[in-house]
Structures are given as C-alpha cells and as structure tokens.
Amino acid sequence: MQIAVASGKGGTGKTIISTSLALCAPGPVQYLDCDVEEPNGHIFLKPDLTSRERCTVIVPQILEEKCTYCGKCRDICRFNAITLFAKTIMTFPEMCHSCLGCFQVCSEGAIVRSEREIGVLEAGMAGNISFVHGRMRVGEAMGVPLLKAVKKKADQEALVIIDAPPGTSCPFVEAISDADYVILVTEPTPFGLHDLKLAVEVLVNFSKSCGVIINRADLGDARVEQWCQQQKIPVLLKIPFDRKVAEGYARGQTLVKIRPDLRPFLQALIQKVSA
Amino acid sequence: MKEIVILSGKGGTGKTSLVGSLACLAENKILVDCDVDAADLHLLLDPQARSQNEFRSGVKAKVVSDRCSGCGVCVDLCQFEAISLSHVAQINSLRCEGCGVCAHFCPEQAIILEENYCGNWFISDTKYGPLVHAQLFAGEENSGKLVSFIKRQARELAEETGADLILIDGAPGIGCPVIASLASVDMVLAVTEPSQSGWHDLERVLDLAAHFRLQSFVCINKWDLYPEMAQTIEASCAQRGVEVLGRIPFDPIVVACQIQGIPVVCNEQSPAAAAIRQIWQDLRTR
Ligand code: SF4
Ligand code: SF4
Numbered sequence: 001m002q003i004a005v006a007s008g009k010g011g012t013g014k015t016i017i018s019t020s021l022a023l024c025a026p027g028p029v030q031y032l033d034c035d036v037e038e039p040n041g042h043i044f045l046k047p048d049l050t051s052r053e054r055c056t057v058i059v060p061q062i063l064e065e066k067c068t069y070c071g072k073c074r075d076i077c078r079f080n081a082i083t084l085f086a087k088t089i090m091t092f093p094e095m096c097h098s099c100l101g102c103f104q105v106c107s108e109g110a111i112v113r114s115e116r117e118i119g120v121l122e123a124g125m126a127g128n129i130s131f132v133h134g135r136m137r138v139g140e141a142m143g144v145p146l147l148k149a150v151k152k153k154a155d156q157e158a159l160v161i162i163d164a165p166p167g168t169s170c171p172f173v174e175a176i177s178d179a180d181y182v183i184l185v186t187e188p189t190p191f192g193l194h195d196l197k198l199a200v201e202v203l204v205n206f207s208k209s210c211g212v213i214i215n216r217a218d219l220g221d222a223r224v225e226q227w228c229q230q231q232k233i234p235v236l237l238k239i240p241f242d243r244k245v246a247e248g249y250a251r252g253q254t255l256v257k258i259r260p261d262l263r264p265f266l267q268a269l270i271q272k273v274s275a
Numbered sequence: 276m277k278e279i280v281i282l283s284g285k286g287g288t289g290k291t292s293l294v295g296s297l298a299c300l301a302e303n304k305i306l307v308d309c310d311v312d313a314a315d316l317h318l319l320l321d322p323q324a325r326s327q328n329e330f331r332s333g334v335k336a337k338v339v340s341d342r343c344s345g346c347g348v349c350v351d352l353c354q355f356e357a358i359s360l361s362h363v364a365q366i367n368s369l370r371c372e373g374c375g376v377c378a379h380f381c382p383e384q385a386i387i388l389e390e391n392y393c394g395n396w397f398i399s400d401t402k403y404g405p406l407v408h409a410q411l412f413a414g415e416e417n418s419g420k421l422v423s424f425i426k427r428q429a430r431e432l433a434e435e436t437g438a439d440l441i442l443i444d445g446a447p448g449i450g451c452p453v454i455a456s457l458a459s460v461d462m463v464l465a466v467t468e469p470s471q472s473g474w475h476d477l478e479r480v481l482d483l484a485a486h487f488r489l490q491s492f493v494c495i496n497k498w499d500l501y502p503e504m505a506q507t508i509e510a511s512c513a514q515r516g517v518e519v520l521g522r523i524p525f526d527p528i529v530v531a532c533q534i535q536g537i538p539v540v541c542n543e544q545s546p547a548a549a550a551i552r553q554i555w556q557d558l559r560t561r
Contacts, residue, residue, distance in 0.1 A: 009313055010447050011287010015472065037448035038285055038479065040472040078334070078375050099354050099374030138482045141419065141451040166286050166447060167312035169417040173369060189533045191291065191315045198313060202413040219530045243500070246525075250470035250501035 001274055002154065004179035006164035006172060007186065008195030013215040013239075013249075014185045018163040019044040020255040021183075022129050024266040028158040031126070032150050033133035034175040035165040036119060036143045042133060043252045047126035055121050055134065055149045057142075059093040060102050061114035073102035073111060094141060119146045123153065130155060147174055154178070159274070168198045176203070181273040182210040183236065188220030193227060200233065211273060216241040236269050276433055278460040279558070280309075282445040282453065282484075284476030288468045289496040292529055293551060294444040295319035295538035298403040300555045304440035306401070307429045308408040309422045309456040311394065316444050319538050322399030322406050330396050330409065332420045334373040334388040338364045342385035349377035349386060369414045391415075396425050398432065403538075405432060419455030422446060426456070449479050457484065463491040464520070464558065469504035477508065481517060491517050492561070494554050498522040521554035523547050 005018035019041055022031040033041040042049075060073070060082070067089055074082040074089075081095040082102060093116045103111050119136040132153045134146040147165070151174075154160050164175035164182075176182050184199055186192040196212070203210045212228050217238035228235050239245075239262070248258035256263050281297070283290040294316060298306050308316040336357070343363040350358045357370035358377060364385070378386040393416075396409035407429040409421050429441050443460065446452035457463065463484045467477040477493065484491045493512050498505040499522075509519050526547035532539040540548045 007286075009286060009315070011285060013287075037450050038472075038476045040285075040475060043471040043475060076376070076379055078373060097372050097374060099372065099376050100352075101374055101376040101379065104352065104376065104380065136449065138449060138479060139454075139486050141454055143448075143450050144416075167417070168413040169312045169411055169415055170369075171417075173414040189530055190318045190536060191533060194315060194318055195313045198413065205413070219527065221534050246497075246500045250468075250473075250504050252471040 002160040002162060002179045003273060004162040004164045004176045004182045006176060006182055006184055006199060007166055008168060008184065008199035009186065009191055010166035012185045012187050012192060015040045015163055016044065016249050016255045017185050017213060017215070018161050021266055021270060022161045023254060023256050024263055025159050025161070025270055026267070028155070029128070030130040030132070030155045030158040030160045031163070032154060032160060033163045034147050034150055035163055036134040036136045036146045036150065037165065039133040039135055041163050042131070044254045045126035045129060045131055047124045047131035049122045049124040051123045053121045054117050055119050055146050056115040056117050057098045057145050058100065058113050059096040059098065059116045060091055060111045062089050062091060063110045063112060064089070066108050066110035068108055072105040076101040076105050118142060121146070121149055130158065143171055144174055147171055151175070151178070168202050173202060176208065177206070179208065182208050183213060183273065184210055185213045185215055186224055187216050188214055188222070188224045192220070193224050196224065197227070200231065211236040214238045236272070237265055276439050276441065278441040278443065279462050279464060280443040280445045280456055280460045281464045281466060282456070282480050283447060283466045284449065284480040285467070285473055286447045288466045288473060289523070289529065290466045291315045291319065291444060292533065292539055293466055293496070294442065296540040296548065296551045297442055297555055299538045299540050300552065301440055301442055301559070303438050304404055304442050305429045305433045305436070305438045306404060306406040307425060307441060307443045308406065309425065309443055309446045309452065311409040311411045311421045311425070311452065312417050312446070314408055314410055317406070317408055318536060319533070320401040320403060320406055321536060322397070322401045322408070324397045324399045326398050328396050329392055330394045330421055330424065331390050331392050332418070333391045334375060335368050335371050335391045336366050336373065336375070336377055336386050337389050338366055339385050339387060342383050344383050346382065349381055352376050352380055372416070394421055396421065396428070398428065405436070407432065417452050419451035422452045422455035423458065426458070449483050453483065457487055457489060460489065462561065463489050465491055465493050466496055467493060467508060468497050469495055469501040469508060474504065474508050474511070481515060492520045492558065493517055494521045494523060495519065496523045497525040499524050520557050521550055523550040
C-alpha cells in the first residue's frame, strides 16, 4: 500500500503531516521523501542515516583518438549536449538526458560511458520507520532520475508514505504514479484552492482516489471546503491554526508530539484511506 | 534596467504575497511570474490578458499504428520505459522525454515526432503594470525553457516600454526552473521563515545564488513565530556575508488580503505591510 501526501502549493504543511502519518501507522512503515529538491522530512523524523549511495546518470565521453568527427552523435542528440566545430567535439553533461542515442549511432566505438552525479540517496531508521530520501546536488537541474531512485526503494511489505514534491509537473506525476491513495494538503486561501484544483485535475486524469486535509483551517474562508463538497472529494481532516504548532514545526518537532490529541484522528485517517 | 528575482526555496514562505506587494510599491516595472507550475501571482494582481500564446518545446513520439510491425526494437531502445508492446507499440506520452531515439532506429519508420504543446503564456495588464506569466500543463517537464522564454519576453517588453525594473517571482525549489529564473538577474531577494525547514531551504537557495555569483539579500517572514530561529538565520547569513534586509511579522491581515485578492501593502493597518514598505525602501537603493 502506498499513500502519497502532496499539496500542489508548497508550504501547506505537507511534510509535517506526512511525517506524523508515518509515526501513527500500525505495523511496518516506510517514509520516502520524494521532494528531492527540498527534502525536509529528516528534520522531523531525525533518522539515523546508515547508508549513502551516489545517484548517477550515464553520459557520453568521447575518445578523441577514435572519433572521426562524422557528427552523427551531435545530430541524434535532441538536447544539444554534443557540439562539433570542425575538429573539436565537446559534450555538455549537464544537458544530457541519458537517452543513449549517441552511443547507439557511433560506429567508431568512440563513445564510452561516463557518469554525472545528480545527488545522493540516504537511508536509515527513524525509530521503527524505514526512512529514505534523495538529496539533489546543488546546481543540478534534473530531479526526476533521483526521485525514481528513491521510489525504487519502496518496500512492498510495508505501508509506504510518499512525501511528494510541490507543483503538478513531471516530478509530482512521477511521485504519485504508483500511489494507491493521494492525500492533498491545502490551506483555505485562494492560493491553496487554485493549486488544489490543478492537482486534483491531474489525479482525476490518473483515476487516483484522493482526499483533502485542510491545514490552518481557520485562517481563510470556506471556498476550499465548498469546492471539495461540489467535487465530492472527502475532506479527511481540518487542522486549525495553532501558534504552538507553528512554533513546534519551526523547531523541527513532529505534529503528533506537539498535538498528541491528533494521533487518533491520523490513525483513523490511515485506516480509512487504506480500506 | 535592473532585474530582481524573489526566491524562497521552500514553498509557503509568503513569497508571492511579498512580490504582489513589491509590484504595488515599485514604479515603472515589468512583472514576471516564473512559477509556471503553480502560478499564483495572478490571484493578487487580477490580470487582464492582452495576449495568450501557445508554448511549444521539444517533441513527443507517436506511433503510426498501421506501419508498425510490432518488432519491439523501440521498446528496448527507450531509456524512459515509455514504450510498451501490445501487437503494436504504444507510447506513454507522459514518460516520453522526446529523445527521438525510437524514431531514428525504427526499421518501419513507424514512429513520428510531433512538436509538444506544453503550456500557455500570457502578457497581461494589471493595475500595477504589465505582467508576463505562464501555465505549464500538468505532467509536463518543467525544464526551465518556459521560464527562460517568458523572461526574454519580459526583457523585450521592458525595452519597448522603457521600464527600468523587472521584478520576478521566482520558481520554488533549486532545479531547472529556478536556475532559469536566476539567469542574468542583478540581485536575489530570498524570503524565508524561521523554521528548521525554512533555514535548510534558504541555505540551498543561497548556495545556488553563490554558485552563479549573484548578490543576495534575505528577509525573514513571520519572524516572531520563532524569534530564536530568526536570530540563528540572521547569524548564519552574516557569516556568509549576506545582508538581512528585514523581518516581517506574522500578521493575519496577510491572509485576509489574499482572500480579497489584493496585495497586503494596500492595507494601511497591517504591520506586515509596514515591514514590506521598509524592505522595499532599502532594496531599491541597492
Ligand atoms: S545520451 Fe542522449 S542526451 Fe545524452 S548526449 Fe547522448 S544523445 Fe544527447
Ligand atoms: S522519443 Fe525517446 S523517450 Fe520518447 S518514446 Fe521514443 S525513445 Fe522513448
């Protein structure tokens, strides 16, 4: 079972909720932080990170002594990762999408595999939660290969909580693609509603079941809830604004530590969405 | 002409509310919303679209079914697991990165590459000046190309109208779109909030700005929710030689203004608005 926690808009409280869901889960549970650009789950769960792998992608390296400057590799590359002027050939690894097209077309054996590091994958235990996150290298532009690597660690036997990246573009879609249920965390503001609508549109396209948690439920208006009602999307939980939560969050405390009274609600929520 | 980008790394720090307010305070400028994935600035600025245009970038592979013999060559070549075979090849266009390798090697020439229509971009008029913005379609790759494109449009517009400032609402995160929103700007204003996550993400954004040798300033929103952390962040900025331009207090009027769809500086009573005015006073003279 995979539950993805997503938000459309950033900063709605997705991570404080997903980490506490992991803490409330019965039985074996895994937390995958798929927000590889800004992974923050570790701040709350404080895992003991015992393994660390470099995550790399394949890029071409050209052996000039074998290269005949025929230009076939440059021509097949649709990402401008190879340039050729007269007898100077250059690769731009940061532009490369690792499609391997250039490797396939080179008939001189002049292209060999090299790699580009896109980030690191770290894993360990946080109490009885198995924790995995990817940390993108600063200056790296493509997060999706790292996100895929994090998702590959999903444990089939456990309840997997996925902390999805914000937005609705490719990384979001990739993060939720295998989820059985998606929890959208939003806030009752026009920003929250606008981004919620975009996220729901995608989920409907993928026929995903989803429900909404409204965070800081009293700092705004009723439009989010009304819209959910109209669309027949269940509002799973409403959490009012609480200075204590904001402060505890700021200190890296988990929601269930700051508000132990929410634990039964989160437990019931997991049960409901796993059914 | 000067270009200022407002960034936050982490979402929800109040970046868009701040940009909306700066839009209201700054004179003779062009506004750009580089958050093409979840654009929100328009909700505060009530833009009237002057022009809507299609944005096309890259290609997607498509199978011409009656030419396909079902040999499966493409399935093995595609590095993105975008092709499956059921009698004929089927392409999952969300997974397709448009590398064209399948089309190149298909012995039946059964795969064609079509230009990818991946979003819309707009030039709009707002009460506070022209706004260039865009919306990428769901599931598209946010490669930064659309961001670079709308920034170029904004620059052209600024030259036409003789604007002396381009104010950019940057994209969240630290990947392609942010890198594209940073390109060729004169300064970065990073908005953060006093929390572990806010600090963590601020550090990554400042690293990124430093990586591109850009001058950065910081402001701390909702600082009074955790004053000790605000202090820690200020100390760490000082250590890096990054100046903290201001602190904005937590202020429920900010949300009230969002709901009315107006920038918070339009409110005379708001303490947050007062702080933002001060920050702008400082920033404009840099
Ligand atoms: S692997 Fe693909 S994207 Fe990378 S350089 Fe070769 S052809 Fe270009
Ligand atoms: S164009 Fe590239 S990514 Fe798309 S289906 Fe063909 S081989 Fe796969």
